[in-house]
C-alpha cells in the first residue's frame with residue numbers, strides 16, 4: 001500500500017508546526033522520521049495516523065483520501081504506537097494485546113481461534129509471552145513498550161507508524177524491535193518510525209526524512225540525509241561520519257556548534 005501526504009500544514013496558537021510537508025511511503029519502505037526536538041515529527045505522524053487533522057493538505061492511501069476510508073478498514077490498515085507507550089487501564093497483558101484484534105470483531109464478537117493464534121504469534125515475536133498474566137501498569141517502561149508493539153502487530157496492519165519505539169529499550173531490545181519493523185517491511189508492509197538514534201536509523205531504514213522547524217530539510221537515502229552539513233545545520237552538532245562501519249553509516253557526535 002502507498003501512503004502519501006501532500007502539502008501538509010498544521011498551526012497551533014498562530015505558530016506553524018508543519019509547513020507544506022510532503023511525505024510518501026511505498027510498500028516495503030522503512031522510513032525513519034528524524035529531526036530535533038520540536039521539529040514536528042509527532043505531529044506529522046499523528047496526521048498520517050488520522051489522529052490529527054491538518055489545517056491544509058491531503059493524505060491518500062492507495063490514492064483514496066484518508067477521510068473517505070471507513071474507520072474499521074483504517075484501523076485494520078494503520079498501526080500506531082504512541083510516544084512513551086502509555087497504558088490507560090490496568091489490564092492484563094494478554095487482554096491488552098488481544099485488543100489489537102478489535103478492528104476485526106463485530107460488536108460483542110468473540111476472538112476466534114485464528115485471532116488467538118495471531119495474538120500468540122505477536123506476543124512471541126515481541127518476546128513478551130512471559131508477561132502474559134501481568135497487569136500492564138506494573139511493567140517497566142521497556143516491557144510496556146514491547147507489549148504495545150505486540151498489540152500493534154496483533155492487528156496485522158499494513159503500515160506501522162511508531163513514535164520513538166526504541167527510546168526506552170536496552171540495546172538487545174532496540175535491535176530486536178528494529179528487526180521486527182525491518183521484517184514487516186521486507187514482507188511488503190511499510191513503516192514510518194520516529195527516531196533520535198541516528199545510528200539505528202542508518203542501519204535499518206531505507207530512507208530518512210529529516211524535519212526541521214516543521215519543514216522537510218532533506219529526504220532520501222541514509223547517505224543523502226546524514227551528512228556533516230545537515231547534522232550541523234539542523235541538529236547544530238559537529239559529527240564524525242564513519243561510512244565504512246559494518247553497521248552502515250555511523251554518526252559520532254563530537255561537539256555542539258555554539259549558537
Ligand SMILES: Nc1ncnc2c1ncn2[C@@H]1O[C@H](COP(=O)(O)OP(=O)(O)OP(=O)(O)O)[C@@H](O)[C@H]1O
Nearest residue numbers: 012013017035036037038039040041042043044083
Ligand atoms: N497541542 C499543542 N499546542 C501547542 N503547541 C503544540 C501542540 N502540540 C505540539 N505543539 C508544538 O509543536 C511543535 C512540534 O511538536 P512535536 O511533538 O510534533 O515535535 P517532535 O518533533 O515530535 O519533538 P520531540 O522530538 O521533542 O518529541 C513543538 O514546538 C510543540 O511544542
